[in-house]
Amino acid sequence: MYHSVATSPNDATRALSVTPEAFAEQMALLAGLGRTPVDTAALAARWRTGKPLPERPVLITFDDGYEGVHRHALPVLAQHGFAATLFVSTGWLRGEHDTGGGLDTMLDWDQVRELAGAGVEIGGHSHTHPQLDQLDDDTLRAELVRCKEIVTGQLGAVPASFAYPYGYSSRRVRRAVREAGFAQALAVGNALARRRQGPYALRRVTVRCGTGTEEFERLVAGRAIGRAFAGDRLLTQGYAVVRRARQVCRKAIRSRG
Template sequence: MFHAVCETPAPAAHRLSVAPRDFAAQLDVIAAVGATPVTTAELATAWRDGSPLPRNPVVITFDDGYAGVHRHALPLLTKYGFPATVFAATGWLCGPYDTGGAPDTMLGWPQLRELAAAGVEIGGHSHTHPQLDQIPDPRLHFELRVCREIITAETGSAPTSFAYPFGYSDRRVRQAVRDAGFAQALAVENDLARSRQGPYALRRFTVRRNTTLDAFERAVTGRPQLRDVATDRALTRGYAVVRRSRQAVRKVRAAT
């Protein structure tokens, strides 16, 4: 899971960004270890119908829709012939649907269409990037419906893949994503994706500004070490406790 690819990201996007030279080195690793990139939809479809996957499959994803994905990542992906998936938060992209609040310079719709034309899968990432497990049903359905409708209108193709903002979901959110027409969805969890996780809870590793090439190679080859992901996993568990507490408080207030 990548986010921004740029030299000088805004402070809000810095930690989850990678420099273009580092991204190039990471693609070198993918090629060197003999991994074969596939899109999110290709992976999920293969696991769903039992069709074969290529040797050492890996999914390259970009969340949110930062401008550097077009400027820096696309030429490198094209060089290697690697497919990828971009999960767009439609209300953050530059253009007529912009709701404000984006953490850095984002893609415009012409750029997103160019990515799609180059073979990049375009997936949904909600409209305004909220924590979906913390919002009521009407807004949840709005976030999913509007995101899917806008991507369909702008690209001419309905997205089938979704990524949860912040990686957060629960049973209610996953069911809503399925009902909205998405066939598969990605979380985070900083772990390998496995078919037994089900098509709506597939896991990913986070690639950060400080991710070393050794740690990246271990993730790509399916042998991550605890030190590579310990901080991320601890934060994920801590946030889960906080969110469950907030949900419990809201339910009590609603009941009274």
């Protein structure tokens, strides 16, 4: 799971940004290891039908919709003939529907269309990138449907795949994503995707600014993932307690109202 690919990321995206040089080196490593990239729709479809995956498969994804995916990542993907999936927050992209919430320089729709034309699968990532499990039912549905309708209108194709903003989901959110018409969805989890996770909770491993070549190779091979993200898990567990407390408070306030 990538976010920004940039030479000079800002403070908001720096931790989850990789340099163009690092991205090119990582893709060359995948090629050297004989990995076969697939997009999200192809992965889910093969698991649904029981058809075998290609040998040594790997899924390359980008969240949010930063401009560097077009400027820096696309030429490298094209060089290797690699499939990938880009999940866009439609209200963050430049141009029509822009809400101004993008954290750095974002893609515009012409660039998204070029990515789609080059074979990159375009998936949904909500409209304004909220924590979906903190929304009421109507707002949740609006975020999902708005995103799907905008992508469809801009590209002329219905997006099949979705990624949860911040990786947060719940049974209610996963049901809403399915009811909105998305056929599969990705979380984070910092673990390898497994068929038993089901099509709406597939996990990914985060690639970030400090991911060196040796660590990247270990992550791709599924080695030492738990150790690499041990600190992240502790922070996530702590924040989960805070988020649950906030949710309880909001429900209490709504019930009194």
